Amino acid sequence: MMFIDVLIKKIKEKNNPSVVGLDPKIEYIPSFIKEEAFKKQGKTLKGAANAIFTFNKYIIDAVYDIVPAVKPQLAYYEMYGLEGLKAFYETCRYAKEKGLLVIADGKRNDIGSTAESYSAAFLGKTKIEDTEEAAFDVDALTVNPYLGIDGIKPFIEDCDKYNKGIFILVKTSNKSSGQFQDIITETGKSMYEIVAQHIEEWGRDLKGEYGYSSVGAVVGATYPNQAKILRKILKSAYILVPGYGAQGGTAKDVASSFNPDGLGAIVNASRSIMCAYKSERWKEKYTEEKFYEASRAEALRMKEDINGVLS
């Protein structure tokens, strides 16, 4: 089944259009997990990476039955070196075993021949003479559009071949996203509108049974006005919405990225779920030892919060 159809079915099944970001800095992890890992492997990249994988497993166990997908952010694994990447790999495997879709947030991009290799790494398979093997084998990947269609096409081809998805950056959630993305071009359109127009075209042949395409877009929750414009341009692209929670985006803000059918967007929260046990909202109710229960409570609260503005 096409990636986008699997995603929508899981969203409907769980009545939840949100995704848990797994961006685990060692600072986020409860002491009891860290101390055990450090006792075994010292305060090293290896110790940190092992703590991260344990932490991720707790989070996944706490939310797998209520969310459709997780979104590990590659930067937070690469910073712990090879051991960190092993934790990324194992996190992806564990999440898939639990029936979750895995969206790797890597914002990869390059010229065509090199984009082919990135796509093989995450979505497709790597040829080794007369055989082939999947390297990371996630369900979807975020991709940067700056190099144009050459750098996007290899990913789209693998989406088609292996039932995978991509989400292409359009309007990012950060403060300076306007520096280049909001620039008005000579046609009067902004850069992010032009990128969106291309995405809509690029996804034309990958539409599934709900009319949405496996070629999606990234539009930050922190820009609801731009999201309204983009929702109209991106008729068939699913929108991945970062920026809810810790970055300041609210349920009302993310509502702009949805269509009247209640579909069309999936909202990510990372820190607000991972670090729920430290938050004003939950820290009285849950101890550090039960941090995962706080994560579940926050994931459920987020679901209700978003569904509340959609109905």
Added chain:
Amino acid sequence: MMFIDVLIKKIKEKNNPSVVGLDPKIEYIPSFIKEEAFKKQGKTLKGAANAIFTFNKYIIDAVYDIVPAVKPQLAYYEMYGLEGLKAFYETCRYAKEKGLLVIADGKRNDIGSTAESYSAAFLGKTKIEDTEEAAFDVDALTVNPYLGIDGIKPFIEDCDKYNKGIFILVKTSNKSSGQFQDIITETGKSMYEIVAQHIEEWGRDLKGEYGYSSVGAVVGATYPNQAKILRKILKSAYILVPGYGAQGGTAKDVASSFNPDGLGAIVNASRSIMCAYKSERWKEKYTEEKFYEASRAEALRMKEDINGVLS
């Protein structure tokens, strides 16, 4: 010493403004290396990754005394999974031992807090409680500008703190690079000109003794006319020039990226050096067993070719 000063000193010492790209697909590797690796580890990602590291060592041994730097492209290691990334790590270590600078070509990018993690991974150090450790510790990294200054600043801070460098994409070498990069904005300037203006400003505080900055730019050899315009905007940015050789860029084309002082650019070639033994130019002279001699011959030819148009 600042990254840019080390780079320029090495360029002067070796009288060579070119860099060897290490983008090793298994298909490029001579049979005798592949067969040995496959015998030990099978036709697996691990077998391929080991063949790649052996291949890279041969290439590094053949060129370390004549080039200032190597540029491994992360996509070609990620496609071989965790074992591929181990080969990347070991290749970086080996090249540094041989006195080469290592420019990791990863085109990383994200919002500020996440860009911090990417920067820690490649340029800086990763904090683990009261201690810190370097994950990949290369000398420079390529970076994508689409998210604006938030996504660039963490890298610049680490360049300053750890004497590292970055090269920010401006005008890439691929056919479709114009799709977004050449768009004319309402001010009459193209997107790549605007990105270049910002880079010049971002590198202001990281200028070394030759007047060049550790905040560089990427401008493809395949666009010599745009390079002429960009060389004027990028007064202090060093330009990393991909696209020479296999992608079609000539010495005359890359000349546009240099300044009259003979400095200001460093030209990358990957496939034409790695696969020199298969090329029309060298295949009669060198056997597959002596592929590294063909790589050295091609690296020397490239050096003469580029120096020829600069003097």
